[in-house]
Amino acid sequence: MTTITLRNVKGSALSFTEVDNNFTNLNTDKLEGVTSSVDGELTLWSSTTGKVLKRADLTGIVKATAGVASAASAGTDYVAPGGALGTPSSGTLTNCTADGTNSVGYRNVPQSGSDKTTSYSLATTDVGKFVGVGTSGSITIPNSTFAAGDIVSIFNNTTGNITITCSITTAYIAGTDTDKATMTLATRGVATILFISGTVCVVSGNVS
Numbered sequence: 625m626t627t628i629t630l631r632n633v634k635g636s637a638l639s640f641t642e643v644d645n646n647f648t649n650l651n652t653d654k655l656e657g658v659t660s661s662v663d664g665e666l667t668l669w670s671s672t673t674g675k676v677l678k679r680a681d682l683t684g685i686v687k688a689t690a691g692v693a694s695a696a697s698a699g700t701d702y703v704a705p706g707g708a709l710g711t712p713s714s715g716t717l718t719n720c721t722a723d724g725t726n727s728v729g730y731r732n733v734p735q736s737g738s739d740k741t742t743s744y745s746l747a748t749t750d751v752g753k754f755v756g757v758g759t760s761g762s763i764t765i766p767n768s769t770f771a772a773g774d775i776v777s778i779f780n781n782t783t784g785n786i787t788i789t790c791s792i793t794t795a796y797i798a799g800t801d802t803d804k805a806t807m808t809l810a811t812r813g814v815a816t817i818l819f820i821s822g823t824v825c826v827v828s829g830n831v832s
Contacts, residue, residue: 665679763789796825
């Protein structure tokens with residue numbers, strides 16, 4: 625902003641030139657652009673001169689990027705009511721899914737893919753699901769893959785026993801204190817694996 629000439633001593637008046645310059649400077653630095661307003665309405669800068677204002681015509685939720693205001697987009701900047709998370713009703717969300725298919729807090733235990741008919745190493749995408757094993761299938765529990773609290777179930781959907789290979793550092797059958805390198809899952813049997821850490825698991829069910 626330009627300088628305005630002042631006098632702080634009584635009897636020392638501004639010259640005509642100084643007065644004219646002050647009016648010129650004030651006129652140069654004045655704010656322009658807005659001729660009316662609505663009570664509570666936002667005001668934004670117009671252009672980059674720092675002198676012209678404009679009335680905000682944004683509607684809805686406003687976001688700022690590096691100080692510049694714009695309207696937020698539903699589904700991109702925020703979850704709209706009735707959107708991906710479902711419809712809030714009395715504090716309850718409906719139509720929610722954990723992975724685009726299965727409901728949050730599964731009402732059942734979904735199968736992870738189709739029955740395995742070859743050697744299969746469990747993966748983190750199997751967590752919270754059951755892995756079916758078909759003819760010629762077998763299961764490996766890998767090491768340093770899962771986290772504490774992860775659970776995977778295995779169903780032996782064959783007429784004979786199958787082998788579970790424990791590549792994980794330590795694997796116990798629930799209720800025992802012996803580290804197992806392999807386990808046998810009985811025909812039509814179910815085994816549930818609880819991971820205590822990435823290197824320790826406990827297996828319960830129809831295993832020996």
